[in-house]
Amino acid sequence: MLKKSKAGGRPRARAAAKYTVYSVTEPDELMSFLMKSMAGISRTRVKSLLTHRVVLVDNNIQTQYNFPLKPGMKVQISREKHNREFRNPMLKLLYEDAYLIVVEKKEGLLSVATDHQKERTAQHILNEYVKRENRNNRVFVVHRLDRETSGIMMYAKDEKTQHTLRDNWHDIVTDRRYVAVVSGEMEKDQGSVESWLTDRKLYVSSSDYDDGGKYALTHYKTIKRANGYSLVELQLETGRKNQIRVHMQSLGHPVVGDERYGCPVDPLGRMALHAFKLCFHHPVTGELMAFETPYPSPFKNLVMKSRQM
Known part of the structure; x- marks a missing residue:
């Protein structure tokens, strides 16, 4: 069980491989939590960590400063530039959190795999990306764009989020x-x-x-x-x-x-x-x-x- 330090009651960090890990014990927003947990850190420095994609929540890169944290979550700070940097000429990563990924797709790329095309798809590219963190990770299709249509689309990172988005698409x-x-x-x-x-x-x-x-x-x-x-x-x-x-x-x-x-x-x-x-309401946070x-x-x-x- 996490013990609080005598000075200020901040949660202690413990080293884990290439990360410094903080345990969440009460509801908070990511920016606020990091400023409390990392003594003396400035808002500018926290934003820089988020921009450089070295902050993870439960093993998923998080760039949203007001991401809502819940008790039991783990916030990880990489001590080196994260090796999950996403670069692909056909896809631009716009947003990622523990539940979904939003990308901009170029024309000529299929959204999902077909019987004739398995690998040159946005779904396959994103699967390869999330598997760098854990080989069991994968993305789940929510909606599609035609091959020759470019633009913004999103994928879920778990089946529960996929079902929430699909079943409530017109409300979300x-x-x-x-x-x-x-x-x-x-x-x-x-x-x-x-x-x-x-x-x-x-x-x-x-x-x-x-x-x-x-x-x-x-x-x-x-x-x-x-x-x-x-x-x-x-x-x-x-x-x-x-x-x-x-x-x-x-x-x-x-x-x-x-x-x-x-x-x-x-x-x-x-x-x-x-x-x-x-534009949509986040399927988990409602934002x-x-x-x-x-x-x-x-x-x-x-x-x-x-x-x-």
Whole structure:
């Protein structure tokens, strides 16, 4: 059982291999806990430790200064630069804690493994990453992005968190937005598209009435029109397979580079669809989490009023 020191009642640290370990005995936030536990440390120094990813909670890297701690947890401080530094040209790590990982995926990378592609997937890359800490670790799929769609997505780090996110997705996720460049100049500044979508394996079909498919609703806002293209922001009320691609085709303005759904031109060498915003309540702490990336520069360049030829 952890004993308190006579001076100030701070929990004693014990050395464990390459870490200094502190035991949590009462509810607290990570920043506050570290400042109490590491005598004399400044807020700036704590933030530096978090930024350099050398603080772990129960063996998981933690970068959130106000992460809620509970009795029984272990906070570990690495004495050297952590060897779990994440670097991959196809994935950017935006956030990680004991329960989930948020990443930005590049176009061309599958979200999950398939029968034909097991290794070149975001899921596989993240599995390899978390296994560096413990070979039994793995990530669990919560939602997906199409291979040719880039942007923000998250994975759970345990089955309980995965089930919480999946079973309560519409209550937990508060905002999910995409940006796209579509063919032609949009007639309306804003509007909505609703239909019933059916997965035909090779493509998704859309019906204006309930034909047994899954109901889908997409809201759109036209940001800019130029050069025969439109830059459009899209907000999902539902998250069906190929939903945005099918709905933009139904408006007569398919996503640029999306040959499957009616756009033969490919000026960017990729499909011009990017998931730029994801906001949700943390499945464990309830905290509102918000992640946003800028519109991709090639998207904006395509709708500049005057482009260099």
